[in-house]
Amino acid sequence: MRFFIALFVFLASPALGCGPDSDCPVGDRIYRIALPEGHDGSTPVPALIWSHGYRGSAAGVMRNSSMRRMLSDAGIALIAAQGVNGTWDLPYGPRTYDSDGSAEFAYFDAVIADVTANQNIDPDRIIAAGFSAGGMMVWNLACARPETFAGFIPLSGTFWLKPPDTCAAPVTSIVHIHGTTDKTVPLKGRAIGETKQGEVEETLSMYEKFGDFGASNYFKTGPLICRNRSNPDGEILQYCLFDGGHSFRTEYLGHGIQELHEAGRF
Numbered sequence: 473m474r475f476f477i478a479l480f481v482f483l484a485s486p487a488l489g490c491g492p493d494s495d496c497p498v499g500d501r502i503y504r505i506a507l508p509e510g511h512d513g514s515t516p517v518p519a520l521i522w523s524h525g526y527r528g529s530a531a532g533v534m535r536n537s538s539m540r541r542m543l544s545d546a547g548i549a550l551i552a553a554q555g556v557n558g559t560w561d562l563p564y565g566p567r568t569y570d571s572d573g574s575a576e577f578a579y580f581d582a583v584i585a586d587v588t589a590n591q592n593i594d595p596d597r598i599i600a601a602g603f604s605a606g607g608m609m610v611w612n613l614a615c616a617r618p619e620t621f622a623g624f625i626p627l628s629g630t631f632w633l634k635p636p637d638t639c640a641a642p643v644t645s646i647v648h649i650h651g652t653t654d655k656t657v658p659l660k661g662r663a664i665g666e667t668k669q670g671e672v673e674e675t676l677s678m679y680e681k682f683g684d685f686g687a688s689n690y691f692k693t694g695p696l697i698c699r700n701r702s703n704p705d706g707e708i709l710q711y712c713l714f715d716g717g718h719s720f721r722t723e724y725l726g727h728g729i730q731e732l733h734e735a736g737r738f
Contacts, residue, residue: 492534492550498582504530504552505591508544516594518622518738519549519587520729521580523602523609525629527558538722546729551587553580553602553609560609564633566665573612580613584620597738601625601728603720604657607648608632611675614646615639623737625649625728627720628657631670635678643683643703645737647710647728648676649696656718676711685709696727708735 490496492506508517520543522533530552534540543550555561561568561575580600587593600621602610607629614624615636623645630648650659650672661669679685685701692698698712710731714724732738 492540495530496586498579498586501556501579501582502530502554503583503586504534504554505587506534506540506544506550506552507591508547508549511549513592516592517547517549518597518599519551519593520599520601520725521551521553521583521621523553523560523600523606524555524558525602525604525606528555528606529558530554536722539725542722542726548729549587549591549593551583551593553583555605555609560605562608562612562632563636564631564667566667569667573616576609576612577616580617581620597622599623599625599729599732599738601627601725602629603627604629604718607657611635614644614679618642618644623647623728623732623735625725625732627724627728628654628718630657630661630672630675633667634670635675637678639679639682643705643707645707645709645732645735646679647708647712647731648672649712649714649724649728651716651719652713653716654718672711676709679709683707683709693727694723696724700731702735706736708732 495502524533533552540550561571563571563573588595598621600610600613607626610624610626611630625647627649657669659672661671684703689700695714696712698710700710702708
């Protein structure tokens, strides 16, 4: 009898048996997770929650060996979130124009609750990052769930149509990275159906005012040319451009993580 009880508990636990190659269920959704190599499971570790691009998947994210290696070497767990049918339910989107984003916010809340309870993730050191449509998801999280994450790194994505009038407090740190010749998500956006992608500068301007960010400091690092602003509380709002199109390189993500670390966020 004890054997069958133990077996039932093992099979019923959502945290057991899931990882980079198998799904971790949260409600009717899933995520995947890759802990740093050699992690013994006894010490809480920081994590990066990655939101995939359009038609992407958590499984596809886990096949990015370069990103996994970089995060593992840094002692950071990779959590791959997964949208519904490869997309995200965001305000003003082509198929989600009337959405308020609440379904996605509830999903990320559930993922964080699960990984902190069952995967030994440090709740105070979780970064949200994502590419393309995933970058759009990250901007929405930054505006709606700033207290949940240590910082945000949206790559090649912003709000659909327009930024909100304001965001939820507290002000947080954001590193936005984008290609100068991006034609899929252009810096000035583009029309798609009855809506359009928002303009990156409009989003940054909204957050600059919201967060009381000061004068710009420009610098170059590798292929990135960056404009950095900080506010009286030490938060940063950084905008980095690279000469290229709709693409993502692991070093861009690494730059964002380093900048959040130097700002004392992570």
